[in-house]
Amino acid sequence: MDRYQQILNSVTEFAVIVTDRHGAITEWNTGAERILGWKADEVIGQSAELFFTPTDRERSQMRKEMDASLREGRGVDERWHLRADGTRFWASGEMMPLRDDAGGHTGFVKVLRDRTGQHLAGVRLEELQTQLQQAQEAGGVGLFTVEIASGMLTATEEFSRLYGLDHREARAARDFEALVVEDDRRLVSNDAGRRVGDAPRDVEYRIRRADTGESRWIARKGEFQPDAEGRPLRFVGIARDVTEQRSARDALARSEERYRALFEAVDDGFCIIEFFDGPHGPLSDYEHVEANAGYERHTGIPDIVGRTLRDLAPDEADGWIELYGGVLRTGEAIHFERDFPTAGRFIEVSAARVEPASRRQVLVLFRDITARKRAEAALRASEALVQENAQRVQLALAAGAIIGTWFWDIPADRFTVDEAFARSFGLDPALGRSGLSLEQVVATVHPDDREGLAEAISDAIARGGPYAHQYRVRRIDGQYYWLEANGRVDHAPDGTPLHFPGVLIDIEERRAVAGERDRAFAELKSLNETLEQRVAERSAELMQAEEALRQSQKMEAVGQLTGGLAHDFNNLLAGISGSLELMEARIAQGRVAELDRYIAAAGGAARRAAALTHRLLAFSRRQTLDPKPTDVNRLVAGMEELVRRTVGPQIALDTAAEPALWPTLVDPNQLENALLNLCINARDAMPDGGRLLIETTNRRLDQRSSTERDMVPGEYVVMAVSDNGTGMTPEVVER
Template structure:
């Protein structure tokens, strides 16, 4: 400190340079530095700190920065305390503070310190106090030691005031008399009166276990010799034979001359702790023994042996699983326990309450089988087996009792919780080891099968793991596993541990790219590729292995080089035969073309034959009716022609229906699609369907919640659905059955869409399922052919399903059939989803009678003269003026004229190079408000706007009733 004070820059402090210090200050500093005890001089009103080496040690890590600082800045945590003391000292007062507690931060954080402080004023040259000298003595350790001693005394007093397990003694060594309290006397089996008055040490030693007595005597002798503390653990044998573990702790007491006079102390009952330690040691031993065994059959016997030796009781590991195979444990609940004396077999199943408790996963502990409620009614078999107390701990697998650990005593015994916890630990660990060995055996067997397959498979196989290379993440991979066939097929050996960029550097990029795509997408691939480094062609399959975030890909491959060479040789041979093959090919193509033409003609013949058959029947009805009408008119019997007119009209209507079905099959009918809620449509038809299928069929409608809209021709969908229900009715007849109509939303991905011959996207499905006779695959292949039917002659046209197929396909959907003979059939219609909103239905109005015109002009364009004449005549009868044209160009010339034209009625298919839609579009360029009615018998939807007609345009399909035509014309003109 003398050096530090000499070298310190005091000019920056209130004291100024050292050369300017007053003599009194210099003298006082010199005296302080020479003193061994901690001293500090607080100079001036700010208390500038100057101190010696003892105080430097006291300051800790705050030294040497404290030197020259003011007391407030140096010790900010006790600034007020120092300020008050400086003021007292500068006032000329001397005083002391003993056991002063201060919280100081000496560089390691705030902590309490206890100090004895003595303060004295220091005068300057004038004799007035200019500073304060502080003598510092730290007594922190002494205070803490005293507190610890007080705590120890308190703990001892608490221990002595505790229950039965603790006792105190005081041995007068010179007189060899031990005086003890009642608790100590009971612990050592001595009469409390004798213990209180005093007895020789041997009286108390008589209760110590013979094996432990030499050790306790030696420990006492060592303590006396060293005049030190005494501590020893040992066993006491109680009068009833119970063994109690105690620990005795004492200390030697000396007189003033240093002679040993007494050895007082206390004893604690540590039996419970010793039981825990013994059982923990047993569990460690159990772990070591079970770990060393690899035969599951030896595990239960080893566990029972450890338990028996630890508790000095008979023990067994008992299987209670009827289906379990023997595994070294007692089986089927029959217990024969190892002991020195023979015992009879006993089964816990004889005690239902015991067995039920175990099955619930709860242990059973019976202290006395004769007294316990669980066993007293059937105690005889137990006592006959020399079992007077027992404990059983269950083991459950999937909530089923499979085994128990069973321990018995030949005498009644109170089972402690420590005993039961020990048994549960042993049972659980034993079962875990058994399960582990079984699992390891299974894994070993599985691994052995895998290894055998891996080593003996003909194909090359490897596992690669991607790593981060110089070109970035996942830019390289290393071979982590490869079988012997790898080198045989690839022509490269010793690949394990090698990177692909080291093996085939020139082609590594392509291999990394292929396998990295498998790793990142998770999609397996199969491909053929040449390994340029060896010139071998390989057929490869790669797939990702391991966890989701792993980096491994497995590759299976075989050598195709020989096949590729054979293919090249074959190609060379083919090249030499090319001319002959080409010639022969031309001949075959000609033959195939002729065959295809023949097949087409056969199909057309089938179709036209069916059409001709049906139309001949219809024409016969029409021509016969007309013939009879003419005959009756000639006979003057005109009043009798009504039935023949009705017959002709009925045949004509059936012909129109047949035509519509053919158009639907050919996907050429004109549709009127609109946003449709299929659930609402089916609900509106439900009563009609029930009446149609009849009471013998149980109908169930299952509408999907939140069903999407679809855009479809509602009347055609109703016809299709009714047709499917009629077919289902016929399939379940005559015994009746079940018919289900179900709707659902379907989101078809690429794969599922391809399976249904549809574009990927969103659809609704309407499925009709019956429990009828079903269909064979051969019939399913033909059911959409026109005129094909499985119904008896006269019960079906064969056009119903072909019409539905054409309608659904024309609507952008698909129909699929699922059927098995004898199990029923499901017909599913898939219709595309409509993303718009559902339009409000038109208000229901009664169909009006055809109105009369007021001289409005209607232009009729149709290339069929009879149709054109009939339409014009009907319109004239209803008060309209008509203009007629037989083709598109002539009709357009009329439209270009000055004629007043209120409505254009035109066929769609017209001769002359302009169809009806083209005529209408051209006319509207000249007459924007012109209304147009298309009448068509055969038309592409595109010809009339693909179902999207402009405002003021409507369409009617031939044939139609002339009254319907007149009503339509009237409604359009009046609108």
């Protein structure tokens, strides 16, 4: 099988059936399976007549096609065929004989393409053309008679007009024949031939009109009238101008030729891509080895043959390679649609593997479906409008709101309306039945609504289809009422507007509701416009309340601070008074040798009181405290005696100091005060006595530990006070 036959087998748009000389099927391609519905193993060996209609079987149509293809080299036809499911489709077909190398006849090949959609459209077109042709024939057919003995021709005015001659002048037949172009004169009759009864009966030829020199095609049919002895006496017939028909036939023939020339001039985009191994890996790129003009037109890329994908579109290459590579790997054809916004078109893409797979080739077909997509969108919009109007009419029927119907014969400008319509428009019902003009009907429409109504009617007539419009009408009581007109304009096949039927719906109540809604919207708008001012006033009130709350919170904080200060000063005074009481006891006992120690303790407590006062002054002036390099172990040792005296003898005091404690930067007075506060709090938690432990340790905080404590990672000194007392109440913990 040569290369193009392999490609043809990959094109699923065509059914290719091969038979033997008697019509038995021997080959059945994938296109035949798709179009006709039978699998190859279901039909091999059967007569190809199985997909012909019963009527064609009775007429031996397949045998006629075989004979014609043997006689003329090919047989071309268009007809209905059958699918496996019994449905019919219109196909353009071509049958050709198959011969071996010696020229011997071995069988036939039948090629079919599904043309159902085009055929149905063509049938409609032919119907319109037939109507047009009948009208042309009624006024454009010329009659003629040639007297063979004299060679003179008598004709109707129309016949002479076809040739551009004056019909009032007597002329010989050769005067008309002289206007036939030289290449076609062999097709027409002449004096010598007519004498012996030799003239073509049905012929088409070209002429050059005598008046304008224009080239026209003439179709002529004629018959001989014999005399009593059977000799030719006259040659009579008709002629008509078929220039347009010939142009249409020629265009159709050229179109069919383009469809059959698959690789030369197919209208759809067509290309073959061949994968190869590239720098990106196996089968990572492909080259365009063949492409037609349609493909270049769809893609907008000229001279595409020989160019690689990664050269043309490197940013999109991976997606296309994955898509078409899947076709190459699996052998499964794909079909999809894609929107190309830059080109403003929708493209339908089909791709199939070219067999054998070792060729690494994929066939790609592009088809422009922009018109279809736009038609579908327009149809959806039209259907939505029709459905909306239908729903509105149904609602109106259900609510009893339809108050009249009309039918307008547009060409005659004749309105016929029912009695309810006439009453709604303040018209005489008798006139409504006999017919009114549009001007009479709209005379009662509110003057302010007439211009809009006229525009809506003109628009509906121009485009055809659904119509809906609202306007006011003066009824018999002289009052204006709101109505809605719903209808549809029907056009003739040539686009002429014919009929305009419709109904009237009472929407007075609906308009009243709409008015109430508009008033509500206006009130809401007014509220919205003053909302900012009212929000500002409310915000000011809230700010005043917040300021009062802050003042209250400040007073509460001052109260708490005052209580804390009193507590701290009581602790310091306890140290001072305790030392003084011990001094007093020693003096009373005459033991003055140890007074220095108590004097020093009282002095230390006094200094701490001074430091506390200093910190209060610093806080009031928003000044920072005074951190210094401090040996925390030495500070704890210096506080140990004061702590013992403060907590009392019923509490055992222990210390556990880190031998190599790091020096730290801290305000020593603040640290002493904090230590004393912790110890006094521990004493208060042990009213019946207990154990108090002061510890110092070194601690390194990593990222996790420091995050948990909301601190910066680094090296720290820890001073901890613990006791075995009752602990703190939740309220104390919260403070």
